[in-house]
């Protein structure tokens with residue numbers, strides 16, 4: 616669908632479609648305006664037979680639409696950090712999900728780190744606390760996000776400091792198979808836990824490992840906020856990173872940081888053995904979060 620001043624009506628609400636702001640395996644996402652209220656929204660459009668999305672079949676796109684929509688609607692009352700769904704529709708050839716719109720947290724990291732700066736520590740703590748809670752609410756009801764990375768947190772609200780999770784596309788309900796996860800991780804293994812790469816990974820107990828894999832990914836994001844780069848970034852291309860993770864047997868070394876509590880969280884989240892990583896609930900109770908901003 617071409618961008619630029621197209622109008623669509625969904626359940627009686629008129630929208631003006633503006634620019635394409637993202638796309639995935641099954642969908643295109645547009646910025647749009649709700650013409651009845653003036654609210655800026657994002658509309659995810661899944662054209663079930665779209666040829667440009669060649670890797671997916673029509674049926675798989677239909678399934679993907681329903682899976683994502685079902686999960687999003689289920690989570691609305693259960694998790695305040697999941698992107699709010701404002702409207703949706705399923706038609707013969709196309710599905711729509713209208714959501715609140717924001718900017719991806721990835722853009723903030725690029726902007727800040729690209730200019731050689733770091734996020735202020737109080738802001739790091741504010742973002743971290745929301746990320747941990749977002750994952751806590753998912754884990755509490757048995758869902759592993761499985762693709763936790765800055766691209767999948769959207770900043771909303773007047774000052775952009777409220778976070779929302781998007782992209783529930785590969786939750787625990789799909790078999791957490793290594794190759795499909797790596798493909799969906801936007802081409803980077805930077806956030807993928809070593810147990811998902813390690814050839815000795817015990818597939819029989821993978822669901823137990825799944826929760827802790829989200830904790831690893833959260834740790835990588837905290838590391839990136841704290842140090843301005845990801846722990847494996849220095850390794851360069853993806854094959855080096857995958858090889859490093861595959862051979863890894865020890866905990867990641869964490870450089871010195873002015874906040875010892877933040878560093879302690881990082882050490883725990885980035886432990887090689889998933890069983891030794893904290894749960895999301897434990898992270899919420901960690902002194903880094905409970906001791907207040909005065910500690911930063």
Ligand SMILES: Nc1ncnc2c1ncn2[C@@H]1O[C@H](COP(=O)(O)OP(=O)(O)OP(=O)(O)O)[C@@H](O)[C@H]1O
Pocket residue numbers: 636637638639640641642644657679698714715716717718719766767769781782783784
């Ligand atoms: N609510 C939103 N506000 C702003 N940008 C968004 C929003 N939702 C999605 N995007 C943008 O669109 C991109 C793709 O969205 P999303 O990750 O949901 O699709 P996907 O899951 O990759 O697609 P698929 O499930 O079809 O593979 C995101 O990376 C983000 O840049």
